[in-house]
Amino acid sequence: MEYIYLDNAATTKVDPRVKKVVEDFLSECYGNPSSLHKMGRDSAHAVDEARVKIAALIGAKEDEIIFTSGGTESDNLAIKGILEKNEGKHIITTTIEHPAIYNTCKYLEKHGYEVTYLPVDEFGMVDPTDFENEIKEDTVLASVIYASNEIGTIEPVKELAAIAHDHDVLFHTDAVQAVGKMDIDVHKIGIDMLSLSGHKIHAPKGVGALYVSNDVKLAPILHGGGHERGIRSGTENVPGIIGLGKACELLRTEMAGDISHMKGLRDRLISNITENIDKVKLNGHPTKRLPNNANFSFDAVEGESFVLHLDGKGIAASTGSACSSTELKPSRTLMATGCGEVEAHSSVRLTLCKFNTVEEIDKTLEIIPEIVNNLRMMSPLWEE
Ligand SMILES: Cc1ncc(COP(=O)(O)O)c(C=O)c1O
Numbered sequence: 001m002e003y004i005y006l007d008n009a010a011t012t013k014v015d016p017r018v019k020k021v022v023e024d025f026l027s028e029c030y031g032n033p034s035s036l037h038k039m040g041r042d043s044a045h046a047v048d049e050a051r052v053k054i055a056a057l058i059g060a061k062e063d064e065i066i067f068t069s070g071g072t073e074s075d076n077l078a079i080k081g082i083l084e085k086n087e088g089k090h091i092i093t094t095t096i097e098h099p100a101i102y103n104t105c106k107y108l109e110k111h112g113y114e115v116t117y118l119p120v121d122e123f124g125m126v127d128p129t130d131f132e133n134e135i136k137e138d139t140v141l142a143s144v145i146y147a148s149n150e151i152g153t154i155e156p157v158k159e160l161a162a163i164a165h166d167h168d169v170l171f172h173t174d175a176v177q178a179v180g181k182m183d184i185d186v187h188k189i190g191i192d193m194l195s196l197s198g199h200k201i202h203a204p205k206g207v208g209a210l211y212v213s214n215d216v217k218l219a220p221i222l223h224g225g226g227h228e229r230g231i232r233s234g235t236e237n238v239p240g241i242i243g244l245g246k247a248c249e250l251l252r253t254e255m256a257g258d259i260s261h262m263k264g265l266r267d268r269l270i271s272n273i274t275e276n277i278d279k280v281k282l283n284g285h286p287t288k289r290l291p292n293n294a295n296f297s298f299d300a301v302e303g304e305s306f307v308l309h310l311d312g313k314g315i316a317a318s319t320g321s322a323c324s325s326t327e328l329k330p331s332r333t334l335m336a337t338g339c340g341e342v343e344a345h346s347s348v349r350l351t352l353c354k355f356n357t358v359e360e361i362d363k364t365l366e367i368i369p370e371i372v373n374n375l376r377m378m379s380p381l382w383e384e
Helices: 016-027 038-058 071-085 099-109 128-134 157-166 238-276 303-312 332-336 341-345 358-378
Strands: 065-068 090-094 114-118 139-143 170-174 193-197 208-212 280-283 293-298 347-351
Touching (some): 038 193, 038 208, 065 071, 071 170, 128 157, 293 358, 303 358, 341 347
Parallel strands (some): 139 170
Antiparallel strands (some): 193 208
16 A cells, blocks of 8 residues: 655655765765764764755855754744843743743743743734733743644744844744755744754754854853854764754755745645635635645544554544644644634644645545544544
8 A cells, every 4th residue: 555644744764865865974975073084074064065055045154054963953043042041031922932931941941931822813823912911121032833733824033033023032933844845944033042953954864953143152062072162062964964054055046946836835735625625724824825735624423443444544644733633632733713612622633745746635535534434433522
């Protein structure tokens, strides 16, 4: 059975061209970038080249890129690193952040910081006026997700960053889901820090980066040999970094085509499902959403059962976010948009990538109504 992978917000397949360069660096060029000899210098040079490619994708300067182990570390470094170097005990974030931000903020609350979690509207959108109203004398940092990993809503990051700066507040965004799915230019948007992760953009797992504006002072959270200009110690994950660089290089030339391909598939899924299945709701914003995200709540269908039935038919999808899909708690993001617990439990997220095909989507569209019907027939909640 050909497996249809529609869980690309959880992780993506490594692009074969990325795999090739990673393999070369695993086997041929394994010097430590800190070593003085030729193999070390070659590795250091390759890491610097990767840095240039990542910077170019997001409009940053190369010395504004710090390599990390992924989105979670980038988020932790951004938030904790800023707090150590800047005065102020108040942070603003949102109720729909990924746990890498949300739980970091919860941790900080136990260590003397005050955190405001901004609400969102029914589509998962933050209101810039609410944001401005929450800023106070003591606010040091705001962190707002660029686009939701669960419902795909794209936040008004440019507007929020401008408001933050009007009040001398630093602005970070978790762009782990947005990079590669939309044009991002950190200088034009005016953000101070941005997190990204390799495994969401067809590079390997365990590598990521944090963009930090040269105007911002950041303290390390990992102490050691002083790598990455003293901000992130630890021998560089050279193969991972090379892979991330290659993935960003490919995105620079291919992203526009990838986006329109994913949008086409996403809209095919959304229009077909909402037109042909009764009592289904599209979660997230109808238009301001990631090109690869479709998230639905089907009345009287339990999300976990749905995902297991899809899996049985050879289709990978998820409920809520990958990180919480093994928990039985309803999704915090969906609850924040005003869904009740039952509705939140009936959500399924289908997320696409450049490798998905129209045939795969059509096959999925054939299978979904059958599963929805079967689950509804067994559900005491179903009323026709
Ligand atoms: C929005 C967002 N932030 C952060 C992360 C964590 O990234 P990583 O898995 O690279 O630690 C994820 C992963 O799902 C994510 O979707």
